Amino acid sequence: MAGISIAVIGGGASAVCLIDALAREQAGPGTITVFEPSPNLWRGRAYQVDTEVIKVNATPDDMSVRVGDLRHFERWLEIRERIVDDGGSTDPYSGARFVPRTVYGEYLEQSAYAALGELRRRGWRVDLVGTAVVGARRTAGSVLLDTDNGTAGAFDYAVLCVGGDGPKDAYGLAGAPGFVADPYPVSAGLGDVGEREHVAIIGSGLTAVDIILYFAEHGHQGPITLLSRKGVLPAVRQRPMEIHLNHLAKDRVRALARRRREMPMEEFGALVRAELADAGADLDALHAEIAGIEDEPPVERLRRHFAAVNSPDPGLRILQRAVPEIGPDVWPLLPERDRAQVLRSHYRTVMSLCCPMPPGSAARLLTLIEAGQLEIRSGLQKIAVRSGGGFEVATSDGEVFAVDTVVNAVNAAEDRIPAAAVPLVNSLVGGGAAARHPHGGLRLERATSRLIAGGTPDPRLYGLGTIGAGSLFFTFGIPSLVDRSEDIVAAILRHAEARTAAHSEEVLLPA
Numbered sequence: 001m002a003g004i005s006i007a008v009i010g011g012g013a014s015a016v017c018l019i020d021a022l023a024r025e026q027a028g029p030g031t032i033t034v035f036e037p038s039p040n041l042w043r044g045r046a047y048q049v050d051t052e053v054i055k056v057n058a059t060p061d062d063m064s065v066r067v068g069d070l071r072h073f074e075r076w077l078e079i080r081e082r083i084v085d086d087g088g089s090t091d092p093y094s095g096a097r098f099v100p101r102t103v104y105g106e107y108l109e110q111s112a113y114a115a116l117g118e119l120r121r122r123g124w125r126v127d128l129v130g131t132a133v134v135g136a137r138r139t140a141g142s143v144l145l146d147t148d149n150g151t152a153g154a155f156d157y158a159v160l161c162v163g164g165d166g167p168k169d170a171y172g173l174a175g176a177p178g179f180v181a182d183p184y185p186v187s188a189g190l191g192d193v194g195e196r197e198h199v200a201i202i203g204s205g206l207t208a209v210d211i212i213l214y215f216a217e218h219g220h221q222g223p224i225t226l227l228s229r230k231g232v233l234p235a236v237r238q239r240p241m242e243i244h245l246n247h248l249a250k251d252r253v254r255a256l257a258r259r260r261r262e263m264p265m266e267e268f269g270a271l272v273r274a275e276l277a278d279a280g281a282d283l284d285a286l287h288a289e290i291a292g293i294e295d296e297p298p299v300e301r302l303r304r305h306f307a308a309v310n311s312p313d314p315g316l317r318i319l320q321r322a323v324p325e326i327g328p329d330v331w332p333l334l335p336e337r338d339r340a341q342v343l344r345s346h347y348r349t350v351m352s353l354c355c356p357m358p359p360g361s362a363a364r365l366l367t368l369i370e371a372g373q374l375e376i377r378s379g380l381q382k383i384a385v386r387s388g389g390g391f392e393v394a395t396s397d398g399e400v401f402a403v404d405t406v407v408n409a410v411n412a413a414e415d416r417i418p419a420a421a422v423p424l425v426n427s428l429v430g431g432g433a434a435a436r437h438p439h440g441g442l443r444l445e446r447a448t449s450r451l452i453a454g455g456t457p458d459p460r461l462y463g464l465g466t467i468g469a470g471s472l473f474f475t476f477g478i479p480s481l482v483d484r485s486e487d488i489v490a491a492i493l494r495h496a497e498a499r500t501a502a503h504s505e506e507v508l509l510p511a
Contacts, residue, residue: 049105
């Protein structure tokens with residue numbers, strides 16, 4: 001196979017998974033060029049150099065970037081511990097290990113450079129370019145890229161690894177004194193907050209939990225109020241249990257996706273119920289958990305979940321294993337009406353249950369609540385800047401109160417395309433090389449993650465991560481990134497091999 005050129009647009013965790021998958025193959029040599037303008041190469045926004053207080057919310061086996069090797073990250077940690085004394089990441093309540101996000105960033109960095117080193121050893125040319133790609137267009141046989149300082153050139157293949165967006169400014173507070181628009185890295189974003197200030201945190205997801213943990217660890221003395229519309233906190237991760245999926249096994253679901261064009265939610269629900277029943281899960285309890293998520297007061301739910309860390313019931317564990325693994329394959333099979341219903345009525349529930357916080361984090365939150373320092377409030381309606389300084393908060397129960405600082409921890413913009421990638425996406429869409437998905441991101445083909453325009457998958461353009469959030473589901477987790485990376489690399493190499501074979505036949509044909 002002749003040498004190929006691959007452009008990787010974005011240099012975060014998704015790019016690391018892709019490069020590692022490519023390095024596992026014996027293809028090449030070729031050229032790989034990574035474009036990343038930020039200083040957080042390989043780490044992305046979530047895993048920047050930061051305080052060790054904030055932790056990855058999954059165990060090491062869920063965070064490996066290596067295809068088919070769930071212990072890759074765990075072995076890296078074992079090697080690191082021989083050099084660095086870092087034995088404090090075992091959760092005392094569940095026995096599971098939750099490493100600091102900044103440490104996981106080290107793993108991403110080292111994995112990326114090891115994979116690139118392997119590619120170089122096999123004759124690949126590797127280029128790391130610290131500029132942003134702002135435009136792309138298709139020609140008959142290549143992808144032409146433009147950067148913010150000029151034309152980058154033509155590539156055989158391009159993979160969009162642009163990551164997710166930062167928090168959206170839902171209340172128009174940008175530029176106001178005391179408003180923290182993006183808390184990451186927290187050691188820099190929150191370091192100037194006075195220790196006795198009343199802090200309001202907008203949002204109730206994992207970012208909000210990180211912020212609370214930072215303030216608690218650094219001795220904040222003032223009140224902390226967690227504000228959101230629904231007050232739905234992440235669930236609490238339970239003690240690890242060995243789970244063997246049958247009906248929802250990844251290989252089985254992928255085989256089903258290859259045979260079927262559509263699978264109604266009722267049929268998929270039957271597979272889920274069969275899996276849970278075979279494992280002896282309490283179906284009634286799980287149904288009540290899902291149905292009542294917005295009715296139960298958030299503190300009561302947090303206490304209940306923390307008390308169930310050692311529950312023998314496998315129901316939640318099965319969902320937390322299955323959704324990231326098979327979500328991207330099942331999602332395109334669901335009828336449009338079912339996908340719309342999930343996004344409208346159940347998305348918050350799925351994210352809460354399948355992206356749980358470590359038990360140690362829950363314990364710290366409960367300690368702050370019992371001490372009266374932390375309050376969790378739903379029904380947020382409005383936040384406005386006060387003329388005399390600080391902010392005024394209004395809730396649906398009619399209460400209005402003042403706070404000194406507001407930290408933004410809301411979810412990213414719904415379209416899932418980060419602001420920095422909008423010029424690139426607009427150029428692709430405007431040139432007919434890509435199409436926006438009505439549920440966010442760009443249209444992708446399930447089996448290959450190729451961009452789809454005019455109903456046709458493009459063999460030279462691919463999307464990885466949240467850029468495919470509308471076409472797929474649960475695109476941001478490391479297991480999903482690893483699976484999609486394997487698909488993309490396989491699709492690129494198959495296409496390149498087919499083109500080489502076709503060219504060879506043309507050369508051999510008599511004149």
